[in-house]
Amino acid sequence: MTETLSAPDGYATWLNDLKTHIRGAQQQASVALNSAMIQLYWDIGHEILVKQETEGWGSKVVERLAGDLRRAFPGMTGLSRANLMYMRSFAAAWTREAVVQRSLDSLSWGHNIELLSKLKSAEERLAYAAAAAEHGWSRAVLVHHIGLRTLERSGRAISNFERTLPPETSDLAREIVKDPYNFEFLGVGDEARERVIEQALVDHVTQFLVELGVGFAYVGRQVPLEVGGEDFFIDLLFYHLRLRCYVVIELKAGKFKPEHLGQLNFYLAAVDGEMAHADDAPTIGILLCQSRNQVVAEYSLRGATQPLGIAEYQLRASLPSVERLQQELSGPGVCDTM
Structure with a gap:
């Protein structure tokens, strides 16, 4: 034995x-x-x-x-x-x-x-x-990012980060905001309403996170926020692991208007006051719109005291070609991005 x-x-x-x-x-x-x-x-x-x-x-x-x-x-x-x-x-x-x-x-x-x-x-x-x-990209993920021109779009959004954030974080904040964002993976047209686009982004949250870039963690959609006994709802809420701060994303179907920033500015202040921890960095806001006037956007940010960025997004306006469908059906996935 x-x-x-x-x-x-x-x-x-x-x-x-x-x-x-x-x-x-x-x-x-x-x-x-x-x-x-x-x-x-x-x-x-x-x-x-x-x-x-x-x-x-x-x-x-x-x-x-x-x-x-x-x-x-x-x-x-x-x-x-x-x-x-x-x-x-x-x-x-x-x-x-x-x-x-x-x-x-x-x-x-x-x-x-x-x-x-x-x-x-x-x-x-x-x-x-x-x-x-x-970032440890696989070959397929590298091809994906090259096709989307990810690096060329990084840091191109209009923002006031340099004025509203400490020097050690403003550069990184500018780097994480792209312009434009590519939402072709949603398969919706330019006529889609905001709630439809929001829901599609949540339904495709893995691809949405890939498009946002490294460091973003999804918190929720239509996140409830109580301020002074009143209820408010944040379109899309994320947390950025490198910046150590919440990121509020507001989506507007159509052209940018200066009044869009008023609501977003309020959400940032409310998140800082009601949700963020003492050691979190100031909450950042990203306003996504289908189009914008450069001069109007820059003037709109001049008086803003919260860190804000304004970027465009692109949707697929028409049905893809046969060649595009064949490419997508035969192409590799992107779930192993980071």
Whole structure:
């Protein structure tokens, strides 16, 4: 009869520590392996470039090289002609130092292919590469954000954050507010009423959070707020984890009007007074409208004492094309964004 060995005191903690150490080492090895592979691909691409430039070799050499390399390394993937051409483009786009210093070697090869094929300028590629590395975007999520031009829309809203927020938070506040917001995923037209759009946003809250960006946590829709014995209802309420503050979003179907800010300004003051904790930062308001006059919006914010931003949103005004439907039905999901 086999005698069961009892674990000595402290064994469980010791075992967990060892498991953590092993997993950490495995992750480091995986990162190092990916970095080495990306740098190898740059080296191969650079060699192809040099030979074509100095020897005048044509594209047929790449096809022959692909076959020879696959025969020499039968267990190695990624040696197709198409992939060798991507390696050539990769080496043409970056210096080896840039690959390492700009963390391009921390992204998968698939990420780098998407950066090369979907973005034209080095500045755009580096910006999306940095965002993908920082937020842990998968390849599918990177493609999603490139398609929506997420980074180009960040920080473009009209706001008074610089005047109403401390310097250490005003920059981040400007960064988190986009302009315009893309609500195509709702599938409603421009004629939709505010409540219809609000409900659609809640029904698609996962995609709504993706569009809002990193750090937003959904609190609720038509959130009740009692002030002086009267009941009020906030359209959409969020909490931003990095800013440590509530964010009130008011949605207006149609063109921006200065009087829209009066109600939003009241909601911000009420949330600060009735809901926020003492250690929360001042509540931020975002007014979303279908269109706005730049000058009117700027003048409207001049007298506001609460931190407010004004941005536009876009809806799909007509039925999508057959090609668009096929793309959406066959495309990857975006639920693994952050």
